[in-house]
Amino acid sequence: MSNTGSNLAVTKTGADSAALKEPLLVVDRLQTHFELRQWGFLRIGSVQAVDNVSFSLDSGEAATIVGESGCGKSSLARTLLGLHRPTGGDVRFAGSSLTNLQGKTLKAYRAKVGYVQQDPYGALPPYMDIRRILEEPLIIHGISGKEERQRRIKEALKEVGLEPPHEVWRKFPHQLSGGQQQRVVIARALILRPQMIIADEPVSMLDASVRVEILELLRHVQLAHGIALLYITHDLSTVRHYAHRAMVMYAGRIIEQAPVDSLLERPLHPYTGALLAALSDPDPANARRQRRVPKGEPPSLVSPPEGCRFHPRCSQVMIGRCEYFAPKEFQPRIGHRVACWLRG
């Protein structure tokens, strides 16, 4: 394990041949638990933000992780970005484990993975103009030559629809609209030509009018450059137009994953069914219709329910089983996996 990280810093190594054999990203029984301490030293428990999560992502594939607020989506994203250390399991990227990355190898990994955050204004340093914001990662990652850096900055600004570049790059973040700021964040994520982008709720803080444009832009850059994309959202309605595959997260775990059509047309987990039933669509009859939302609140991740974590809210709970035994993952249809005893 100790030398796996160093493979990431070198492009033509055994890591590349391993990458041919397995998906670009392999997340294997990943755990990110945060310790809770009283008075700074007394351990009083832990938050099981990500618990036993497994999935993979191929080069150029777009997948979505969807789930309610607090289910652990951002903790998962931040762990994949190397910002949180996993407390268990493993993440492999292009054949190499991230577990022991540090220093140069972590830096090399970060160049390969772009990050688009939820809050574009918070993501952009307010005291830097756009040119400096975009030039900084190029300098940090050793792209020498001012002309080359400027060429790349112009190219990235054009790609995200911010033109003319030489006018835009003089501006500071506060001089741009929320949508334009998010375009700068996307340009920054692209500028090092990553193999994967993680977009964590990229439109949830934007006006409804620009959300579709930003989602379209992300899809465009993903397809144009063959970048793998992990799109994280609480909004199931954006999934269909966007990703090949969707995963549903509940209380720190992935409870269902499937090709998007299969998941949306024929969900297998009662939670996914409830999320779909709660979706708003433009049918005027909805104004008078009562929605079937799951009863109760999402559980605490400090002391999640035993057995299936959804069982206290599940309308189809099997007494004697679901409260005691965590469901295994079943695959009732090809490529459609679900962790629910109803499907076992």
Ligand SMILES: Nc1ncnc2c1ncn2[C@@H]1O[C@H](COP(=O)(O)OP(=O)(O)OP(=O)(O)O)[C@@H](O)[C@H]1O
């Ligand atoms: N650094 C941390 N230390 C302790 N607990 C944390 C930390 N980061 C997140 N958590 C907890 O982990 C749980 C999952 O949080 P997370 O932000 O990952 O969820 P989320 O699904 O992204 O929610 P949201 O969409 O509201 O951001 C929450 O209970 C949160 O309080």
